[in-house]
Amino acid sequence: MRTAQSDFLIFRVNAVAQLNLSFFEAASGMRASVCVRQTMLAVSVSAAFVSVTPASAQQTAVSIDIAPQLLGDALLRLGQQTDLQFIYQPSLLNGLRTSGVKGRLTPEQALNQLLSASAIRYTRQGNTITLQRRTAPQAAATAAGSDVAQLEQIVATLPSDPATTEGTGSYTSQASSSSTRLSLSPKETPQSVTVMTRQRMDDQGITQLSDLVQQTPGLSLDAGGNIGSDTSTIFSRGFEVDNYLIDGVGQVNSNYSRIFQSNDMVLFDRVEIVRGATGLMSGLGSPGGSLNMIRKRPTQEFQALAKLEAGSWDHYRSEVDVSTPMNEAGTIRGRIVGAIQNNHSYLDRLREKKRILYATVEADLTPSTLARLGFSYQEHNATGHARSGRPGFYADGGRTEWSRSDSAAADWAYSRRRNQAFFASLEHRFANDWLLKGTYSYASSRYDEVLGYAAGGFPDRQTGQGVMLWAGRWAGTPKQNSLDVYATGPYTLFGRKHELVVGATLTHTEEHTPTYGLWRFDGWNNAVDNIYEWDGSTPGAPPNPPNGRMHIREKTSSAYMTTRLRPTDALSVILGARITSWENDKRTFDLSGTPDTSVLQAEHGKLTPYAGVVYDVNKIWSLYAGYTSIFKPQTNMDTSGNYLKPLVGNSYELGVKGSLLDDTLNVSAAAFYLKQDNLAVALPGEFAPDGSSAYEAVSGARTRGFELEVSGQILPHWQLAAGFTRSVSKDKDGGVLSTEVAQNIFKLFTTYHMPHVGNGLTIGGGVRVQSKIYDDDLGPNKERFTQKGYAVVDLMARYAFTDKVSGYVNVYNLTDKKYYSGVGMAYYGAPRSIRAGVDIRY
Incomplete structure (x- = not known):
């Protein structure tokens, strides 16, 4: 009627x-x-x-x-x-x-x-x-x-998937599913989520995961040594982030999760960063957050890209990206991506080589059924690789002053990493709008790292004597099989329409690896004669044949369910839970006659609940509240070699979100509170029996903070991404924890496109600001190491010579700010550098 x-x-x-x-x-x-x-x-x-x-x-x-x-x-x-x-x-x-x-x-x-x-x-x-x-x-x-002509909007084909960012030119996304598995807009998600889009990665020259972390609001990188080493740690809200996902499927290797930092960004359309506990998605959730890397997909139309880039310290990189329909109807589509990078560094002796290949095919088996196959290969080799910088203190307790190019690495130290991944998925949409999807993936990695770095002892201020070389080696070949199956769709209850996701995930990671000696070796003199004149060649590498072997088997199985209830048009209630079982079986076989050891860590039937409420004040603004529990088994050990008990606790978040300017600009403000027990806190200078850093478990830890973020288009042709985070962690007695992580972080990057300047000119710039960080009991007299707060400024420009050919330039650390990238024996951050290239697109 x-x-x-x-x-x-x-x-x-x-x-x-x-x-x-x-x-x-x-x-x-x-x-x-x-x-x-x-x-x-x-x-x-x-x-x-x-x-x-x-x-x-x-x-x-x-x-x-x-x-x-x-x-x-x-x-x-x-x-x-x-x-x-x-x-x-x-x-x-x-x-x-x-x-x-x-x-x-x-x-x-x-x-x-x-x-x-x-x-x-x-x-x-x-x-x-x-x-x-x-x-x-x-x-x-x-x-x-x-009116479109007057606004002079950038022409772009809208993607069929609202979460896809390639081709949108935007610094924000219309949807993400990394928080609850439901595809929700930012305003509908009761958690802090940042999407690093393809456009922003291209504008800022972000090619490595470490680059992305340094530019993402709320994240910080404590890089004691070279990027990608086991001392390169990502933090969010004061906690380590070790939940890495690809296309929503977790990458599991508790023995050495840092290998996942070697992912090259050329493979991905976007990275969805969730800050806060993500147990609903990963089961064993880190309270800090997660990084979900979403692979590029074939496009409906032919497109091709070739990029050549050169920069400071002999940096050379080339990329090729071609996507095309493979039949006349476009029901079969393929894409292939490749990249090669060679570079030296501002650090003496450090040289890197990277090789990346990615290929994927999609086929519409029917109008409602989609099949997808893919393969990726990544190789990352480095020579002159070190876990830390040189000592931070002289023997008299004073702070050392090194040149930013001074390396702690021996010239024979190296890191070699390789990863091969295969994946296949099949999804079908039913007539009732339900979707069923299954994804199988297989990843095989290989890493081999020979360690040699001058970080032991404290140098004499006059003679340069007193520094020792730490040495060792670790290697492994982890292989992961994973299967993720889920169904999602609408249902009707009490006369209203709601949404549901149900699914299950299985992962099995197995690693067979030789074991080697670490740090000290009989008959090997590790003394550096004079650190001021050291060139990395002496002492030579110690004899270090395999002394045993280790077999690690890690398994997780979980089932999850999430529903979005709509009691009214303005109110959404999201309820979910994941039940998880986890086993980590580590067996060590010693060749010297020492008895073999076997350690089994297991947790079964652990329930991770999730609850969120979102209220739409109007079409622009929403209020939300979220809760989840925290559960995470730990592989960190104390000085006696005992594994710490699982991290447990509760996480709460309140916030307001807005979607402005026809959903092109997203803004948010959030306050969060976390309470946890068995928080792992590193013990400076102390080691577990296997040579790894020792930790102690702290109970009653509390973290409070708030975040502000804005991303998207604020005016036609003007993109902006900015965020401020304050986070403070304290123990039950009020003592500050995680002092090596900045309590205050502000990041901003913006670009403006001028279509009438030639064929189009884009200029941009950004700043990264953080407060001081420090750590105690580090010098010969238990001194404090402090890095004061600092700001780093970056600039970019891109000019279109034709509608297909563009040139671009990025300047990093414009003011040449000198700062440490961590505390203790950390390297300095990179000095001012420049990269320039040409981008050809069809």
Whole structure:
């Protein structure tokens, strides 16, 4: 039955359609095409049956059935079957045909398929689609005479997946699932989530995971040694982040999780960073957060990229990225990505070589069934590699002053890492809008690290004597098999529509590795004669053959469920739980006759609950509250070799989020509180029996803090990402914990695009600011090592020589700020550097 509200909507939409049509006719100087008029009429008629058309409707799948025909006629049918309306110059579609589209798809997915074989791109404002020719977007927009031309928006094809960031030009994403597995917009997610988009990674020259961490709000990197070593630790909210996921599937290796830091960002469309406990996604959740790296996928249209880059310290990098349909209908699509990087460093003797290859194929087996296969290979080799810098104190207790290029690494020390991964997934969408997806992945890694670094003892201020070399070796070949299966979709309860996810995850990691001596060796003199004149060649490497072998088997199995209840249109209640079982069986076989050892750590049936409430104050703002428990088995040992008890506790978060400017700008503010027992705190200068750093368990630890963040487009052509975090951890007696992590962190990066300067000029810059960090009991007299607060400034520029060729330049640490990247025996941060390159796209 028609209501006064629907009658008003019919009148309003018809009036807007007639106004747009008249404006179109006046601006183009000719009568608008029949298809434009028909489409607008169809939209007006369809409006009679709905009361509102929110932006989120564009992300809802509907039944689409459009036969092969002329593209203009197909768009008319699409307008009749969805709530889209189209504006275009009549001659734009002359003679163009489409193969049609059928199935349950979002309006954007259907539109992308209809346009896949054409050279047509589009922009969207609300439900209005402006079609433009790829080679002359400004002329098409001007002919249309719409407000789009005045806004001069960047033309980009909207992705079929609302979470995909490639091609959007944005510093934010429309959706993510890394917090609850449900695909939610930032405003709908009751947790702090940052999405590092493809555009931002390209603008800032982010190619390594460590680069990304240093630029992400709320994260910090305590890099005592070279990036990627076992002393390179990521922190969030005062806690180590060791939850690494790829496409939502956890990477499990408690024995050496740092190997996952070697991932190169060329493989990924985006990285979704969740701050706070993520037990619902990972089962054994770190209270700090998680990093979910989402791989690039094949595109509906052909596209290709080639990039050549050179920079300071003999930095050379090349990338190739090609994606294409593999049949005429576009139902089979492939993508291949490759990168090569060679570089020296501001540190003496450090040289790195990286090789990356990635290939993936997608096939639409039916309109509702998608299969995907993929393979990746990553190789990261470094010589002159060290776990730390030189000693931070002289023998008299005074602070040392080294040149930023002074390395602690012996010239024979190295790190070699390799990873191969295979993955396959199959997903099917049913007629009732439920999705079933299964993913199997296999990853095989190999690492071999020979250690030699001048960090022992304290040098005499005059003679340079007193420094010793630490040496050792570790190697391994971990292999992980994982299977993740889940189903998600809507259901109706008490007359309202809700959402549900149910799933299960199995992982099995096995590692066979030789064991070697660590730190000291009989008959080997580890003294450095004079650290001031040391070139890394003496003393030579100690004899260090394998002295045993170790077999590690780690298994996790978990089942999870999440539901999003909608008691009212404005209120969402998200409830979830994951039940997890974990085993870590470590067996050591000694070749010297020492009795073999076997240690089994196991936890079974551990429940991790999750609860979140989101209230929409209006279409822009929402309030939220979230709770989850914390449970994490620990592989850290005390000085006696005993493993610490699992970390347990509770995490609470309150916040407000906003989605502004037609969902192009996301803002948030959050306050958080964590309480935990058995928190692992490192004991400086003390070691466990196996040579690793020793820890003690602290109970009653509490962490309080708050975060502010903004990301996205604040004006046409102006992108911004900024965030401030304050986090303080204390023990039960009020003593400050984790002093090596900055309590206050502010990060900002922004770019502005000027389309009328030549073929387009983009300029940008950013700053990273952190408060002081320190650690006690480090010098010969138990001195404190302090790094004062500092700020690092970066700049970038990119100029389009043609519509396909661009040149770019990035300047890092513009003011050449000198600072330590950690405390104790840390290296200095990188001095001022520059990278420049050319980017060719088709």
